[in-house]
Amino acid sequence: MIYQGKQKIWADYQKEIPDDHWFYVRSCIRQNFFPGAERMFLEICRNVLGKDFYEAANHTTCGGIAYHCDTIPQETVMTIVARQFALMTEAGYENYVASCITSFGNYIEILETWHEFPELETRIRELLWKACRREFKKPKYIAHASDLIYKYRNEIAEKAKFRLVDRQTGEPLKVVEHIGCHYSKMFPSKGVGGAEYPYVLCGMIESWGGSVIDYPERRHCCGYGFRQYHVKANRGYSLSNTHKKFESMEPYHPDMIITNCPGCPYFLDRWQYVIAEMEGKTYGRNGYGIPVFTYEEVAGLVLGYDPWDLGLQLHQVAVEPLLDKIGIEYSPEDKYKGLNKKDILRPELPGVLKCC
Template sequence: MVKEKQVEKINVSDEMYLFRPCAGTNKYPGIVSSSLEVFPKLGVDVEVSEEQTCCGGFLTFTSVAKPTSTMPAVARNISVAENEDLDIITLCNGCYTFLTEFSHFMNENPPVKDTVNTVLSMIDREYEGQSDIYQALEIFYKLRDEIEEKVERPLENMKFATHYGCHYLNEFKKTAIDDPHMPTVMEEIIEIMGGEIVNYPENRTCCGTGLTQVITNRDQVSKPHTKRKLDSVKKSEADAVVVICPYCLSQLDRMQVNFNYRDVGRYDTPVIHLVQLVGLGLGVDLQRLGLGAHAISFDDFLEKLNSQEEVESE
């Protein structure tokens, strides 16, 4: 169930700061290029900065670095947006969780914030804690009426399985706009563009890319977990899986190729980030969506979508 009071707090400005995720820049560049097209179509100009670095989440999640070591890096990243007086849109659950959790921790613990700013003063920066941090999903939900009005490429008769990802629903429940047990916001966004939602038993299951497990227990834990989820998706007969996190996308997309190669099943369901899907619905050029970078081909998906458009135009 949607937390309406939390939705009311979302402040969508004419200009916002786009925090680019590592996996969404290197593995799936279409996520970022789609964002640069989609948000302006919805009346939000997005700024990016070469001053941005990785959020630092990978180092903490894998216990390579202590949170106290990466906190100044988080604060420096946020200060880049603060210098422009902009709120932040994230495209990755890890980035969202890490920036949100650490910013709240610093804001609620002034001595920690002061210590961090002592470090930042060495590079002439300061963290103020004024920029709000949003998942792109939240911005889309707030602008759902605008999305519905501007659909140019309806997703009618296309079936979608959704995957939210653990870090958005479970890691920082204070700010998430949806119930972690019964989320519906992504489904609503897809439906207003004409798409059909399919249910599958493993809907809330992790994608399998928990960073410590995918590194230390890949074959014993991570792969079987992913396979169980993909088997469930396959039975649902979804035309595509929609995610809001590049790491989830990478695991669910690339592991299908791995399983096919190992001959442990046949998988061919494309996986798409929500920002790419919204871009598709709003008529963004396919080249800007970057679907060609995905391991599983979108050829059949696009052929079905195009055939629906041809039927409607007759």
């Protein structure tokens, strides 16, 4: 009976994810933080797996950061999102996939609000028509981009050139998975595994040969928190949350961290430098930090793409020790070369956190 009950609970948090034909919307901040991630997502979906993914050049930010920072009202965000739905409708798609966790949460919140308050949806349709003479159909299905890589994880594993395994020992790498708060904490039924047992990243890690670390602060926020960071006086709250997570995971000696949110990899990566400068402490081996990756970057690595084409040189924490551990070849000389192998500026290295 207990087993059957657990099976029922787990079944409630499974998602039937369509296999193909998606309207893809990018993230405003991911393109700046980790610009190779979204390009790799489309590369894998379109060219490696042969799927139909369409994106419109004239789509805009969803307004999520401004909304969560209390600088614009919800009706404004709804009208922005309604325009994005109109672009999807005009392109002939009904499956909508978002690169950004916050956008994903916004879309779900808006659709749920319209369901409860249909008169508000009517008003937004009127505002959209007045603003740009557009109409829309609501998406038949909304997914986060990590849902798609999760769905395709076994296909990727079949084509993989590398696995998340120590090439010297044959042991699985120890991987921390960090789920963005807006993925399933807002509406648990919309995420694979819900809020307590999200499996979207665990499934990738296990399919690609790694071992998932369970640690006390596994579900703790990375610390971004919008107003915690965007209000400069509040940034200590952001840093303290990240510090709490690293202190909690440190005894388990993780090899890497994989995330599915725009802000999480940025702060988990950059705050390691800040903690090192403030406290003289690092969390990786031999003075290095723990490298932090997006799920697209990890998918690209196992498929054999050049780490620098993935944009891994933009990470604060050095990725080279992990690449060596897996056995992924790379050219140190090409790390800071741009298009056509042109040399670009090399960053100044930190004083405490060891880098390559």
